[in-house]
Amino acid sequence: MNSSLVGNQSGRPFCLLAVSYLETINFCLLEVVIIVFLMVLIISGNIIVIFVFHCAPLLNHHTTSYFIQTMAYADLLVGVSCLVPSLSLLHYPIVLSESLVCQIFGYVVSVLKSVSMASLACISIDRYIAITKPLTYNTLVTPWRLRICILTIWLYSCLVFLPSFHWGKPGYHGDVFQWCANSWNTDPYFTLFIVVMLYAPAAFIVCFTYFNIFRICQQHTKEINERRVRFSSQDGEAGDAQPCPDKRYAMVLFRITSVFYILWLPYIIYFLLESSDVYSNRVASFLTTWLAISNSFCNCVIYSLSNSVFQKGLKRLSGAICASCARQRVAKDSSTSRSKRSSNGCHV
Numbered sequence: 001m002n003s004s005l006v007g008n009q010s011g012r013p014f015c016l017l018a019v020s021y022l023e024t025i026n027f028c029l030l031e032v033v034i035i036v037f038l039m040v041l042i043i044s045g046n047i048i049v050i051f052v053f054h055c056a057p058l059l060n061h062h063t064t065s066y067f068i069q070t071m072a073y074a075d076l077l078v079g080v081s082c083l084v085p086s087l088s089l090l091h092y093p094i095v096l097s098e099s100l101v102c103q104i105f106g107y108v109v110s111v112l113k114s115v116s117m118a119s120l121a122c123i124s125i126d127r128y129i130a131i132t133k134p135l136t137y138n139t140l141v142t143p144w145r146l147r148i149c150i151l152t153i154w155l156y157s158c159l160v161f162l163p164s165f166h167w168g169k170p171g172y173h174g175d176v177f178q179w180c181a182n183s184w185n186t187d188p189y190f191t192l193f194i195v196v197m198l199y200a201p202a203a204f205i206v207c208f209t210y211f212n213i214f215r216i217c218q219q220h221t222k223e224i225n226e227r228r229v230r231f232s233s234q235d236g237e238a239g240d241a242q243p244c245p246d247k248r249y250a251m252v253l254f255r256i257t258s259v260f261y262i263l264w265l266p267y268i269i270y271f272l273l274e275s276s277d278v279y280s281n282r283v284a285s286f287l288t289t290w291l292a293i294s295n296s297f298c299n300c301v302i303y304s305l306s307n308s309v310f311q312k313g314l315k316r317l318s319g320a321i322c323a324s325c326a327r328q329r330v331a332k333d334s335s336t337s338r339s340k341r342s343s344n345g346c347h348v
Contacts, residue, residue: 031176034290035086041297042079046072049299052314064126066146067119070153074115075296081108082293085176102177102184107161109293110170114157114198116296120257121202122149124209131216160197163190168275170194181282191275199268206257214254256302260295267292 049072053065084105096104130137164170168187169180267288273279 031286032086035082035176038290038294038297039079039082039086042075042082042293045297045301046076046079046299048314050076055316063130063141063146064123066143066150067123067126070150071116071119071299074112074119075299078109078112078293078296081105081112098177099179099183102180103165105177106170106180106184107164110161110164111157113292113296114160115153116260116299117198117202118153118157119150120260121205122153124206124213124257127213128209131213160194163193167193176286181285186271186275188275188277191272195272203261206261210254210257256299259298259302263295263298264292 050069053069053072084101126141129140133140161170168190169184170190270279270284270288274285
């Protein structure tokens with residue numbers, strides 16, 4: 001039975017970022033710090049997003065909340081799965097062989113990130129339908145159809161990366177496992193398969209829908225302003241420009257999508273170069289892979305900073321937690337002394 005992190009003949013651990021290795025410790029310090037730091041951020045950030053969605057009913061009025069929550073659950077599982085390479089780098093004994101653990105980890109993370117990518121594409125389609133067909137939107141986009149769509153996303157993502165166990169490395173590996181770095185190679189045909197079946201369609205859908213969304217919003221804004229100017233000139237009042245009401249919400253989703261692809265771009269470029277045997281570097285593999293995985297935390301940050309309803313839900317959640325803390329403190333003080341009352345509490 002192999003250890004999760006097998007050292008070489010010199011007894012020195014397998015470290016991609018060799019500059020971080022210290023003789024006083026027997027693990028890769030910098031790799032552990034990076035992965036554990038991302039794991040904590042991803043898990044804590046997405047747990048907050050999930051709780052806020054459950055505590056803020058207004059957020060569930062948008063059908064896109066189904067896909068946002070799907071992304072949050074997928075990103076949360078990405079953070080949990082990062083525990084596997086963390087334990088490996090810390091020499092924690094794992095029952096399964098290193099090769100199997102490496103393949104399962106690569107497959108699981110690939111599926112989860114595929115769910116995020118497909119969810120972003122579905123969000124853009126949802127907003128496109130809402131703007132182009134506002135009168136029939138409620139009949140076209142129903143809760144049961146959304147559930148079927150989400151189920152399809154998960155099944156499709158699982159099937160796309162299923163051949164990786166025999167065909168080639170799917171990505172999101174970081175080569176933290178020595179077997180991944182030395183024995184599991186990328187296959188150009190499998191890479192082309194993933195690009196054709198996932199990357200290219202998702203990117204095309206996002207570019208097409210958001211381009212048309214902003215074009216339509218610009219036309220609507222222009223028409224509304226022209227009408228306001230016409231009527232205000234007749235009434236002798238100056239009209240102010242009013243933006244398209246859907247454009248602001250579309251901008252929030254566009255920022256999430258843009259950051260997603262910006263963080264993914266270095267990895268996709270490296271993945272293509274490595275698969276075609278043009279360029280291969282373990283440090284570049286580690287950095288680009290975990291840069292892409294860091295997007296699992298960026299989604300919740302962008303959404304919390306851009307959406308006012310989400311901010312209100314976050315304040316409500318904070319207020320509920322603080323009120324619970326205050327009640328527990330008051331109950332504890334009253335049980336010890338009836339004459340004392342808690343003067344400290346959380347106020348939101």
